[in-house]
Amino acid sequence: MTSCFILKKTNFTYYFYKVIKIQKIKKSKIESVNFDDLVFGKTFTDHMFICHYKNNEWLTPEIRPYQPLKLDPSASVLHYGQAVFEGMKAFKDSQEKIWLFRPDQNFERINRSAHRLQIPEFPRKYFFDGIKKLVKLEQAWIKKGEGNSLYIRPFVFASQPTVQASASDEYIFMIICAPVSTYYSGGEINVLIAEEYSRAANGGVGFAKAAGNYAAQFYPTSEALKKGFQQIIWTDANNHEYLEEAGTMNIFFKINDSLITAPTNDRILDGVTRKSIIEIAKSNGIKVEERPIKVSEIIQAHENGNLQEIFGTGTAVVVLPIKSFSYRGVSYKTNGIDELAIALKKQLIGIQYNQLEDLFNWTVKVD
Numbered sequence: 001m002t003s004c005f006i007l008k009k010t011n012f013t014y015y016f017y018k019v020i021k022i023q024k025i026k027k028s029k030i031e032s033v034n035f036d037d038l039v040f041g042k043t044f045t046d047h048m049f050i051c052h053y054k055n056n057e058w059l060t061p062e063i064r065p066y067q068p069l070k071l072d073p074s075a076s077v078l079h080y081g082q083a084v085f086e087g088m089k090a091f092k093d094s095q096e097k098i099w100l101f102r103p104d105q106n107f108e109r110i111n112r113s114a115h116r117l118q119i120p121e122f123p124r125k126y127f128f129d130g131i132k133k134l135v136k137l138e139q140a141w142i143k144k145g146e147g148n149s150l151y152i153r154p155f156v157f158a159s160q161p162t163v164q165a166s167a168s169d170e171y172i173f174m175i176i177c178a179p180v181s182t183y184y185s186g187g188e189i190n191v192l193i194a195e196e197y198s199r200a201a202n203g204g205v206g207f208a209k210a211a212g213n214y215a216a217q218f219y220p221t222s223e224a225l226k227k228g229f230q231q232i233i234w235t236d237a238n239n240h241e242y243l244e245e246a247g248t249m250n251i252f253f254k255i256n257d258s259l260i261t262a263p264t265n266d267r268i269l270d271g272v273t274r275k276s277i278i279e280i281a282k283s284n285g286i287k288v289e290e291r292p293i294k295v296s297e298i299i300q301a302h303e304n305g306n307l308q309e310i311f312g313t314g315t316a317v318v319v320l321p322i323k324s325f326s327y328r329g330v331s332y333k334t335n336g337i338d339e340l341a342i343a344l345k346k347q348l349i350g351i352q353y354n355q356l357e358d359l360f361n362w363t364v365k366v367d
């Protein structure tokens with residue numbers, strides 16, 4: 001297809017949008033994939049979306065066969081980590097219809113993250129057209145059934161060949177897709193509450209899905225893993241007194257029948273699953289408190305028998321019960337009754353898989 005332009009008038013400004021160029025693969029690799037044995041994020045579909053930014057504009061977006069990139073060794077991202085990403089999912093319902101879950105939230109968040117990292121905003125039209133066209137092309141990779149979905153990873157990084165320590169003049173925005181089932185096999189995890197390392201600080205980039213936020217967690221998390229903890233719940237960088245988030249998920253506590261989670265701020269990711277769970281809980285008449293939570297409050301609630309549940313939420317993990325937490329060398333087991341986590345997850349995935357009425361208007365059909 002030749003590239004042409006679509007003219008759009010928004011608030012007295014005319015934008016020229018280029019039509020996405022599509023080059024399809026000759027033969028799909030789908031037959032070589034064992035969908036019963038997927039490891040999260042290791043198998044990718046046949047195509048990818050790519051759009052370059054040069055001379056102050058986003059060039060013609062393309063969907064191409066999935067392939068390695070050619071990158072100059074001095075590409076700025078490799079030296080300074082100027083990169084942000086998103087995580088979102090597409091689901092297939094029993095009628096084979098495909099649904100995205102709250103893609104507007106991911107679009108807004110990737111541009112908020114980009115803004116903080118001095119990366120140019122990506123146009124809404126390219127984001128939505130790119131995702132819809134790519135997902136449609138890869139529909140055979142989306143399996144029906146609870147737990148199965150297509151994980152969509154939009155990301156943008158600095159590609160200018162330079163080791164100058166300043167914002168790049170060139171970027172690449174991409175979308176790749178991975179068929180996935182569960183993130184953690186086993187369905188529940190043990191976590192360590194951070195006492196030494198920190199994930200984010202006031203005025204930093206903790207709220208953004210900046211690549212470096214994740215890299216900085218790898219070392220402490222692998223140390224924690226050796227001790228049997230799958231994740232770290234990060235605490236405030238000042239005194240390690242307040243519970244924040246777990247890197248791959250936001251954290252909820254059910255205490256005395258109230259659902260409590262840390263408020264979003266410049267250190268905590270504004271999770272799409274987090275905000276969806278809050279809305280579902282409220283619509284069920286559950287009291288939700290978004291407020292700072294001290295580690296001591298959780299320990300106290302555990303000791304008094306008032307700590308009923310702990311669970312994490314995130315696009316990849318969905319809703320994940322936490323069976324124990326450890327702090328200052330003491331391990332605290334939750335009571336193992338994950339009633340609320342299970343009920344909220346059921347409603348969330350019911351909406352995602354188009355099994356329950358979408359009263360919130362969250363799902364977007366791909367046709």
Ligand code: COI
Nearest residue numbers: 087088248314315316317
């Ligand atoms: C997601 O849930 O999409 C995340 O960003 C977690 C990811 C790092 C696996």
